[in-house]
Amino acid sequence: MVKHNDFGEFVKNRRIQLGYSLRRFSVANSFCPTHLSKMESGKIKPYQSNSALTDLAVALEIWPGTKLYKEMKVAWEASMRVELPEFFQEVS
Secondary structure, eight states: OOOTTHHHHHHHHHHHHTTOOHHHHHHHTTOOHHHHHHHHTTSSOOOOSHHHHHHHHHHTTOOTTSHHHHHHHHHHHHHHSOOOOHHHHOOO
């Protein structure tokens, strides 16, 4: 099961795997370091457009159509879901 912040963790782990600090990665790829930091830590949702996802994937050297891209997209889609409060999840 994909957790809400799996996308942020995925991005952070890949960025670190490539040897980038958050600031260096952000500057090199024209991302806002504050926004990226909050996204990686799960404080805010990730970029919501497919083109932004693709831009981030390319910056992380993840190419569309690859297994890694599919994993990234699954985590991204899961992070976009709105979770209902427990009260509304109960079925009588």
